Structures are given as C-alpha cells and as structure tokens.
Amino acid sequence: MTNDIAIQARRREIAAxxxxxxxxxxxxxxxxxxxxxxxGSLSHLGDPARDDTKDDEAVREIARRMITGARREIAS
Structure with a gap:
C-alpha cells in the first residue's frame, strides 16, 4: 500500500x-x-542519513546531473 506521506514528500520534491x-x-x-x-561546492554536499543508506557520492552525482541539465537547457 502506498503511504500518503511518501506521496506528498515525492510531490514536494518534484515541485521544489x-x-x-x-x-x-x-x-x-x-x-x-x-x-x-x-x-565548485559539491565536495561539501553530503547525505545526512545515519544508516546504511548514507551515500554522499550518490547525492553529489544527482547534483552533477542537475547542473549538466541546467547547462544544456541554457545552451539551447
């Protein structure tokens, strides 16, 4: 069953x-x-999780992809 709180969090994340x-x-x-x-600030970006899901590099990679997408959008 899908959790309403998770759905709302996903929607807020997409909108943000x-x-x-x-x-x-x-x-x-x-x-x-x-x-x-x-x-240049990505080295300071990290995952705040305190369990086995913590993955600083995965968070940085998402940010890199967002920056790449923004550069591509601006160039077009």
Whole structure:
C-alpha cells in the first residue's frame, strides 16, 4: 500500500526541484557563474542519513546531473 506521506514528500520534491532548476536557469542566464559556483561546492554536499543508506557520492552525482541539465537547457 502506498503511504500518503511518501506521496506528498515525492510531490514536494518534484515541485521544489522544478522551481529551483528554473531559478538557477534564470540567474545563470542573467549573471553567468552561478552553475560554476554550485559545481565548485559539491565536495561539501553530503547525505545526512545515519544508516546504511548514507551515500554522499550518490547525492553529489544527482547534483552533477542537475547542473549538466541546467547547462544544456541554457545552451539551447
């Protein structure tokens, strides 16, 4: 059975990613350098989990893919 709390969390995550992605695109097009700055900060990004699911590199890889997607969108 699907948990309503998990569904709401997923929907919030999707909405937050969309808004953040569009904000990054907007700023980067008007003030280049934001994506480079974010990319340079990835070594500080980590997974806050305290169990076996903790995977800092997986979190960083998601961020890298988001940056790549933003760069591609801006270039088109």
């Amino acid at each position: 990613e969309h808004v953040l992605f569009k904000l990054i695109e907007y700023v980067e097009m008007r003030q280049p350098g934001l994506l480079d700055h974010i990319e």
